Structures are given as C-alpha cells and as structure tokens.
Amino acid sequence: MSRFTCKDPVVLDLWHAIASADEAVDGAISTTVLLEDPVAFTRSETGDPVVWTYPARTEPELPADPADHLPVLERYGYVWTSFGTPPPDLFPIPEYGEKDRRNIHAATFGVNVSAPRAIENFLDMGHFPYVHTDILGAEPHTEVREYEVEISEERDEIVATNCKFFQPMAAAASSGGTDVDYIYRVPHPYCSVLYKSSPLDESRFDVIAVFVQPVDQEHVRAHMMLTLLDETSEDTAIRLFQQTIFGQDKPILENQYPKRLPLDPRAETPIRADKSAIAYRRWLTKKGITYGVIPAAA
Amino acid sequence: MTTDMHSHWYPIASSSDLPKRHVYQAKLLGREFAVWRADDGYVNVWENRCLHRGVRLSIGINDGKELKCQYHGWRYANRTAGCTYIPAHPADAPARTICNHRYPTQEVHGLVWAGETASGELPDMEGFDEVTVLRPVPVNAPRELVAQELRHYVFAEGCTSREEADGSVIVTAAGGPSVRLFVQPCDSNHSVIRGLLDQASEGAERVAILKHHNWLLEELRSRIEAAAASMETPEPMVVTIAKVSEDLVDIPPASEDGRQAELRVQVTEKAMTAEGIVSLRLEALKGPLPTFQPGAHIDVHLQNGLVRQYSLTNGPGETDHYTIGVKREPDSRGGSVAIHDGVAKGDVLAISAPRNNFPLRRDATHTVFVAGGIGVTPLLSMARTLNSQGLGFEFHYFVQSGAHVAFNQAFGEMGDAVTIHEGLSPGETGDTLRDVLKSPGRARHVYICGPGPMLEATRQIAADAGWADEAIHFEYFKNTTERDDSSSFEIDLARSAMTLTVPSGKTILDVLREAGINMSSSCEQGACGTCRCGVIEGEILHQDVYLSPKEKAEGKSIMTCVSRAASDRLILDI
Amino acid sequence: MIRLYDYELSGNCYKLRLLMSFLGVEYESELVDFYPGNRHKSEAFRKINPLGQLPVIDDDGLVLRDAQAILVYLASKYDGSGKWYPRDNPDLLGQVSQWLAFADAITATASAARLHDALFYTHIDVGACRAGAHRLFRILDEHLFFAEEAGQDWICPGDHPTIADIACFPYIILSEEGGISRMDYPAIRRWCDRFKRIPGFTVMSGVFPAGPAADEDSKLAS
Secondary structure, three states: OOOOOOOOHHHHOOOEEEEEHHHOOEOOOEEEEEOOEEEEEEEOOOOOEEEEEOOOOOOOOOOOOHHHOOOEEEEOOEEEEOOOOOOOOOOOOHHHHOOOOEEEEEEEEEEOOOHHHHHHHHOOOOOHHHHOEOOOEOOOOOOOOOOEEEEEOOOOEEEEEEEEEEEOOOOOOOOOOEEEEEEEEEEEOOEEEEEEEOOOOOOOEEEEEEEEEEEEOOEEEEEEEEEEOOOOOOHHHHHHHHHHHHHHHHHHHHOEOOOOEEOOOOOOOOOHHHHHHHHHHHHHHHHOOOOOEEOOOO | OOHHHHOOOEEEEEHHHOOOOOEEEEEEOOEEEEEEEOOOOOEEEEEOOOOOOOEOHHHOEEOOOEEEOOOOOOEEEOOOOEEEEOOOOOOOOOOOOOEOOEOOEEEEOOEEEEOOOOOOOOOOOOOOOOOEEOOOEEEOOOHHHHHHHHOOOOOOOOOEEEEOOOOOEEEEOOOOOEEEEEEEEEEOOEEEEEEEEOOOOOHHHHHHHHHHHHHHHHHHHHHHHHHHHOOOOOOOOOOOOOOOOHHHOOOOOOOOOOOOOOEEEEEEEEEEEEOOEEEEEEEEOOOOOOOOOOOOEEEEEOOOOOEEEEEEOOOOOOOOOEEEEEEOOOOOOOHHHHHHHHOOOOOEEEEOOOEOOOOOOOOOOEEEEEEEHHHHHHHHHHHHHHHHHOOOEEEEEEEOOHHHOOOHHHHHOOHHHEEEEEOOOHHHHHHHHHHHOOOOOOOEEEEEEOOHHHHHHHHHHHHHOOOOHHHEEEEOOOOOOOOOOOOOEEEEEOOOOEEEEEOOOOOHHHHHHHOOOOOOOOOOOOOOOOOEEEEEEOOEEOOOOOOOHHHHHHOOEEEOOOOEEOOOEEEEOO | OEEEEEOOOOHHHHHHHHHHHHHOOOEEEEEOOOOOOOHHHOHHHHOOOOOOOOOEEEEOOEEEEOHHHHHHHHHHHHOOOOOOOOOOOHHHHHHHHHHHHHHHHHHHHHHHHHHHHHHOOOOOOHHHHHHHHHHHHHHHHHHHHHHHHOOOOOOOOOOOOOHHHHHHHHHHHOHHHHOOOOOOOHHHHHHHHHHHOOOOOOOOOOOOOOOOOOHHHOOOOO
C-alpha cells in the first residue's frame, strides 16, 4: 500500500511540475502540496533540485539519506517530481532548446478546479470570443472549423492539427483580423502544449505550455511556460499578457460543476468543435485515470 | 434525505429579487438553480449548469429572451430551456434534445416557489392575500435548527406561534398582525429565512416594518448560528446531475421522427395580417411548446388530410406560442384554402415539432434578407433574432402593394433596417436587387425566400455579384420542377447492411419506410430539406430545390423524397 | 499624461482604471511585474512608493499612492460634474468616506483570501479572511436592500454612483476567486449588474461584462 494519500497508480507514476526552477534555491527550503501531500524542495550545493515529502504541520528538513528523496527532474524551467516510478524522461518540447527563442515562466496560478478541467479548457477554441473578447476572438466570428485529432501511438499523446481561429487583433499591424493557426498536444494527462503561428515567422510557431500540478482533486497550481520568437517585447509585457489571458479563464474554470472532469459520455454535451476534448476524455478513460475525474460507470 | 422533501414547494426568492436582465443564484437541498425573469415576466428556474461544459449559468447573461452561457455563448430559450444557438457551429441548427433541466416553479404571494420534483398545491396561504415580503435572511445552520428557533420569534407584545402543515411558522401578535416564516433549506448547514407579513404596506411605514423584522431576524440568526457552531457540521448534501439524452453522446444526428404530428395546439388568434394573408397564433393544449430556432417550420396536419409546412415568425423568447402566416392560394392543392376558410379561433390542430432546415448563421458582420410576398415568414423570425442581439442586417421586403405587407408591427420594431419595395415590375425588382446585393464580402450572408422565379433571379444576381455559394441561403415554398420517377435502381444502406430496390413510381423515401427504416420527412416534394441523407457512392439525379448547386455537384447528399440515382446503384449513409 | 503603475490582476489598480474610463481621462499604464517578479518590492519601485504597494499614479509630477486616495484625487480634479466625489455636500462626503473605509476592510479580507488561493500568500489566515468578508458582505447587502427600497441604485444616496461604489466593486466581484460565494447576497449581486452598466465600464481579467439593460431601467444610459 502506497504511503501517499493519492491511490491512483497511473497518477503516482507521472512526473509532476511543482515549482518554477528559480524557486528552488540553495540554502532555502520551500514547500508546496502535491496530490494532497506536503512536499518540500531546495537546491543542493551541486546545483540540483532536491524534493522530499514531510509530515503535515511540521517544519520540513532536508533528509540526509538520499533514499528519502523523491525522483527529480529539471525541465522546461520547472522542477518535476513523482511519487511513484516515473518514466526515464519527460515528453519532448524540442522548441525549448532552440537558440533564437526566449523561454519565459509566465506565472503559477492557483485555481479551484481539477487538473483535467484545466487541460480541457486549454484545448478549447470555441470560448475565445466569449472569454478572451477582443484579444483571442470576438463576436460574431465564432465558428470553430473542422480540424484533425489523432492519438499518436508512438508517443502516446493527443495531437490536434489544422486548427484555425479568426482573431480580430492577432497582431498589432493587422487590420480586419486574420486566421491564426494552432496545433495542440496533450503529451501527459495534466500537461498540454500549444503551437501558435508566430507573427514574426510564418513557418514557425510560438509555443505555450501549461503544466498542471494537482494539489488535490479539485485544486491545482497551473504553471505556464512560453517559448517565443519575439525579440522585442519585454518579459514583463509577455508575462502579463499571458496572465491576462489566464485570469480570464479562471472564473470560468472555478464555475464549472462538477469540478472533476466527468468521463461518462452522457455527462455533458459535446459538439464537433470538442473533438480534441472527446479524444482527451477517452484517452484518460483508456489510461484508467481516476484522480481529478469522475470515471464512467463500468 | 427523504425523497419526500424534494416534492415540496419552497420559496427560493422574493419576486423583487428578480429584476429584468438579471440572473439570480439559488440553492435548494444542495442543488443550485439559475433563476431569471424574461422580459415577458416569466420566471425560469433551471439547473445552474450549461449542458455543454457544466459552467454555472448564473454567471451568464439574461438578454430578456434567452439566457446566454458565458463560456461558449450557447443560448437557451425562455420557458423551454431549449438550446437555440451554438456559436461554434453557426451553420447548424442545434439538436432539439439539447434542453436544460427546468424545475417546477410558481410566483405567488410575492415569492418565487420551486422544488426539485414539486407538484400539487402550494401551502394554504389563507389570511395572506395582501402581504409585505420581508427581507430574506440567510443563516449558516441546518433547516431543522432554524425551523425550531423560528417558533420563538417575537416581534411585538404577546406573540404566539404555531407550526403549519408545511413546516412554516405563523407568529401572531396579540390582536395584531401575523408573520409567516418559511425556511428555504439550501444545504445541510445553510438555510434562508423568508417571511411574509399579512398586510400590504408602503412608504415610510413599509421601511419601518422591514427594518424592524430585519433587525429581529438578524438577532435570531446570531443565536441560531451560535448554536449551530457548537454542533458538528453536517456533510454537504450530494445531488445527482441528470445525464444528457443518449443521442447527444457524440455529434448530434438529425432527428428521426418521421412525419409525425406529435403536438396538439389550439388556435388562440386568427387575424388578417395583410391582403390574402392570415396569421394564426397557436398555443399548446398542455405543457410547453418545444424550442424553435429562427428559420424553423412546422408541419400542420389539416382536417382534410393535407399536411402543409409553415415557417414560424416568432422572435426569440416568444416561447408560449407559435405564429404562422398563411397566404391564400386559390390555385394550389387546397391547404391554404382549408386554413383560411376551415380553421377558426378555438380549433385544435395537430402539428409537428419545429424543424430547422434553414438555419441562421449569427457569425455574419452583416446579413441581407430578401423576402418576396409570403416568403417573408422565416426571414422575419431571423431578422427579429439578429435585431434582438444587436447584429447588423438589412431587410428588403418585396410586395405587390402596401396592403400586402404582413406582420407590420414586428417590422416596426426593426426601424431603418427594413425597406419595403412596393409594386415593382420584374425589371425594377432586378435593378433593386443588383443594388442591394452589390457588396459581397467576408462574413456577409444573404437569405432569400419568396416565389420561385424571384428566388431564382435573386440567387443568380447574388452569384453574378460575387457572393460565394456558401453565403447564399434560400428556402423554396415548393418544388415546381418537373420530376421524373420512371427509373429503377438499387440502394445499399451502408450502416444497416441492407440492399433495396427502388422501382419506378416509388421514391427512395417510400422504399426506406417499407423496409421499416424511420426517416424524417416533411414537405415530401424536395423543398424543405428534412429527408436529407448522406451518399457515399453513386451518381445522383437531383430533383429537389433544397440543395445548393455546389452541394448538388459534390454529390454527397440526396433528398430521398424526390431525387433518384443516375447510376444503377447508390450507397447511402444510413 | 497620467502614468498609472499598473498590474492587470490587481483589483486596486482596476479601481483607478474604472474611474479614468468613466471620466474619459487618458492615461498610460506602466506595467509592474507584481507576480511572479515581485517588482513592487524592488528598490526602484520602493523609491516611488516606500510601502511597496500598487497602485501609484504620477500626474505631471504629483506622485500618489493608495487606491482610495487616488480615487479622491482623480475625481476631485477631473470630474467637472462633481458627482463621483461630491465635495460640496458634507453629508454625502461623510458617507462616501465611510464606505471608502469599508472598501479597505473588503480589501483586507476578500482580496487577501484571493491572494492566498491564487497567488499562494500562504501566511494569510484564509479562514479568518473569508469569515471577515462574509461579515462585511452581510452588512453591505442589507444596506443595498434598503437603498433599493428607497429607490436608490448606489451605495450612497443620489441618482449617480460615487467613488464609494468604485472602491467596493473590484474585490466584491472577484470574491469567488478567494472562495467567497455571493449567493447569499442578492442585493449585492443586483448592484454588481447595475455597476457593470455604468457607461464607460471596462472589465479586467476575472470580470465579465453585463448584458444590455432592459429599456426602462437604463437610467444612466445616455
């Protein structure tokens, strides 16, 4: 029997982002909560992050025995850990390593919702005119055109391609709006990566990723990472723009009921625009995930 | 929790809590409601949850006619709670089964009453004909505790209290007024005290009364909450959310209800709205009417056995009746004459539920309507919808003379957007249309309905002016093309794994029905689009007027009531 | 031009954006990386505001901090009608000041709970903040109920909103982000709808616009 509160074996074996890399500092111990259990982290003298669990309502101390440390990775600007036996490495985001890009940690926000609800919202285009009005969409241009969704067997991830949405102010220089191309990936039950055509180079994409840390089944910390081709905008402007967008999604997510994602096909009403969400729900069902969802009755 | 509690009526709001264009949030026995008053005064009590993604509708927008979800702009109609529009798919008509859950409600004695499965009579309110509704006081305590303490409510000298059969408490002052106090059980540890004083009041006296009781009830609340705080907090109530209908699990398919007259309606008004055009107001004999969308039509089953299609002219939110317009056509097959001469106010008619094969896109920056004569009816409903949402449109209505303008009042509400063109010759009509349609563009759409020749001409003018096929929307009243049913051929039903032969003299629709396949239909002359069916393989002899030239050329759909195979075999997607 | 040291998700900054939008006053936003950058505690910013807090304005050299103080200043200087801050009416002025102090109490409770839940201000006693906010909301709901009874739409008497409405609005409308439901406060919920229909109203992240008013109740519509 696992010593952890969460009993979902699939979720225990996942890597989970718990903090931005710059929060892990040598000589200081920080804390957070993962899957309902308190977790502490710091950075060792050798520069590597160290993560461990500690009893609730106590002061965390770095365990001397490395056997008491949790698995750890530092990827994409975040510290990742796992309560089980995680895969050797995380899903790839090759763009993160490209020399001419800027990688920015936009923010970590606490949201009162389950991780799968947050991911599903991230995959959704239909809400742009209503939730991100005059930024990512505007009425009456509300149509979600046909796009393709597939589950890559090789990488075990969902990929939605050929997604297009009309944006009124996609770029400062554009007049009358333009179609923006998107590609969405779901390479991890609680993580998603979106590719959006770059205003600077049509052949390349800006990348926005959300890594959702399940605090419990109905609370998350959403870590937002950008890797952009933009050379001119200041980090602050980019960060705050992304925070504005996420801040608009937040009250929607917190007003979803039930907070856990229902996997029963008859719990909610999908439309063609929700192809990626339908694939996501089926993928979670197939994986047997139970944490943060309401499983379909057998 | 006994199910019995769910069958009671509870007050969940004061009438004054529901001003127009507001959405009130309530909770009863653990279940949340979105409560809103439409501009016509009707109070809707719905599950506080959009069917699409579960977002609370109490953060949505009440536009007076419909409630719009904040997440994806889905619209739900006043009264019926049926979804009328899904903006992500502007060209589609939402399936009729997308309907939010409504709860029984009544508005009387200055209170709005509801219950999950409430039925039967409200509590007996003898002595409370004239009332002052007290300010509701929410309490963080269980219902039982609140109800028990209410018996000790004292608001004047010599108060006595008694409990009524419904659990409410009547407190009467010596020789004075009475107050009746109800408890709305919101959740296991959360209640609202709602009170009625048995006399009307106004002005300074009313404020004094309200303040007096408010103060006393808040003092009482402090005592109740102190008592509740010393008790163990009960677990919140658990509610089950009804599942959506089976046919919505994936992408909603077309409804399969044949040509049924499932509704009985009464003609509550019959009036001449223009020369030769009668308007009928139809109201349900029992229960609510199904949700309609602009562009929808109903089948009317006439006493003489004929079945005719008429478009609804209703605006959004007008959900307590359907209005249709019928032009007298002496030369036709007798449907219109039967209505003009044979149907009277008070008569009961059998009709189908509304079907929408002429959906209105609401993602246009500008919409042009071109109506000829009685073709105005579906376009009127569409224009009223755009007008209500503040979306840009212009409406061109071609009539023989001013006396032929139907539904004048509805047009009056649209102001400058409407232009009536009276008594133009075909040449003048053509010139006018060339002018009206001279500017196609992105997100501009044109909708045409009228007599065949005018419709043909308008479509041609629009095409010549550069309007894309997808931007030209039209609906014929009838199919006047010469139809040939002499061929015979085979049809393979891909999903049913059947092969059938269609002999000369029979339609595909006839043969499907004989084989026991339930296929919807309505006009059965290739005009309305209801019996549309997907074609996987084979060449089609199109004989309908519903599909656009592009759709016909693509060969992916067939109107099974009139069209046939041009090859030996068709593979249908059924 | 007025410079506003601004952070989109700050309700206190939003108060000033609202008033300047209502008054049609032009300004430029100097975006401060409040989170996660913590730039309001930086040396450079503490030279502007030693308290290390947002918002701050710089109006042609006059540097002011504190949202309520800035509301008083902007309304006094830029509202020719004198309606937003009725400085010639002592009775009303007293009431406006009373509710400005109340707004500070809302900030100390409802805003603090939101910072705890969304931005991990874990040192905050969130339970106490939520309870405190509910106590304040009960008082305001009762006040607004009786204001409606008297035919009044706003926190202070009169046919026009004041800066007291502006000062109270942001952290009430954002309260759910701190786990504070407004279901028990129907009069507050109606007032929020009226507030959103003031001509010139703008949203911030987390706030949705209201739909159009019914014709007969759009008193403020021009």
